[in-house]
Amino acid sequence: MKFNELLQIAFIHRKRIFATTFFGTLFYILLLIVAYPVTYSSGISILPPEKNNSNGLSSLLQVSEIANMTNLNMSGANSQLYAEIIKSRTAAEYVISKLKLDDYLGAKTKEEASVRLRKLLSIEVTKEGIIELSVPVSTSLFGRVLSQSDSIRNLAANISNAYAEALDKINREKLSSKAKKARIYIEDQLVQIKSQLDTSETALMDFQKKNKAISLPEQMKASIEAAASIKSEMISTEINLGLLSKNLNENNPSIISLRSKHQQLKEQLQKLESLNQDILLSFADAPSLAGKLSSLVRDVKIYNEVYLMLQQQYFKEKIQENRDLPIVEILDAAIPPERASSPKILFSTFLAAVFIFLSSLLISVFQTKEMFNYLKKRIKT
Secondary structure (H helix, E strand, O other), X not given: OOHHHHHHHHHHOHHHHHHHHHHHHHHHHHHHXXXXXXXXXXXXXXXXXXXOOOOHHHHOOOOOOOHHHHHHHHOOOOHHHHHHHXXXXXXXXXXXXXXXXXXXXXXXXXXXXXXXXXXXXXXXXXXXXXXXXXXXXXXXXXXXXXXXXXXXXXXXXXXXXXXXXXXXXXXXXXXXXXXXXXHHHHHHHHHHHHHHHHHHHXXXXXXXXXXXXXXXXHHHXXXXXXXHHHHHHHHHXXXXXXXXHOOOOOOOHHHHHHHHHHHHHHHHHHHHHHOOOOOOOOHHHOOHHHHHHHHHHHHXXXXXXXXXXXXXXXXXXXXXXXXOOOOOOEEEOOOOOOOOOEOOHHHHHHHHHHHHHHHHHHHHHHHHHHHHHHHHHHHHO
C-alpha cells in the first residue's frame, strides 16, 4: 500500500483513530500513576583503597626487601576487589540480615534471598577507581495509592549504605584475621629464636669463662659482623617465606623472589666462610679457640638481631589485630531519592501513544482492505 493511500485511510478514520489514541493514552497514564509499581534507586560512591596504605605485616618487614610484595599480596586491595566483595553472598546476607529484607524479597530461604538481592545489585567501577553501586527497589502494585513511596525511598538508601557497611566489615575481618595469623606465626618464631638465643648466650659465657675470655682480632670481628648480618637476613627471609606460603601458592612471584633471595644470601655466606679474602679472614683457617669463639659470638649476634626484628613485628601485628578503624571511605553516602527511576511517565506515555496510534491505523487499514475485497466479490457476483 502506498503512502498516499495510508493518508487517505487515516483521514477517513481520523476521528476513531485519534479518539482511540487519546483515551488509550489516558488510560495508560492512569495505569502508570495508580497501579504500576514505582521503583527508586539511591546510589553510593566509595573511594578506592589507598595504594600506599600498608597494614599489618606489609608495613613491618622493613628489614626485608619484600615489603612492597607483601603490601601487594596481603593487603593490596583494589577497587575491583572491593567490587567483588560487594557482589559476594556474604555481603548480601549481611544486608538482608541488617535490614530484614526476607519478606520484601519474597524469599523462603536465605540463599534464595541472597540470589535475588545480588541480581538487583548494580555496581560499576569508574576509570578513577571509584565504586558506584545502587539497588533498585519497587513498591507493590498500587504503591502510590498505598503510600509506600516514602518507605521505599528510605529502603533504597538504606540498602546502598548497608552494602558499604558490609564491605567495611568484611574487609576489616579479613585484615584482622591475617594480622592474627601473622601474630601467631611470629609468636611461635619468637619462642624458637629466644630459645636458640638463650642457648647461644649460655654457650658463649661458658666458653669465655673456661678459656679466660679470649679476644678476637679486628679482622675476625669484621668477618663475624658480616656473616651475622647475612645469616640473620637469611633467617628473616625464611620466616617471611613461611608466612607468605600460608597465603600464596608455590608459583606466586613473591614466593619465587624470596626463594631466589634466600639462595643468593646462602651463596654469599658460603663464599664469606670459605674464601680467604684480603679484608676478611677465613673461618676455616682460624685457630681452634678463636674459631670456636667466633662461631659462638656469631650465633649470639644472629639470633639477637632476628629476635629484635621479630619483637618489633610481633607488637605491631598485635596492634593491627586489635585495631578498629574504618577501612572503607565513602565519597557520597546514599540518601533517599526525590524522583523515581521507574516508570518514566513522559517517555513511556509518548511510546504508548505512538504504539496506540499505529495500532489504530493498522486496524483501520486492515478493515478498509477487507471492505474493498468484500465489495469486489459482491460486484463480481
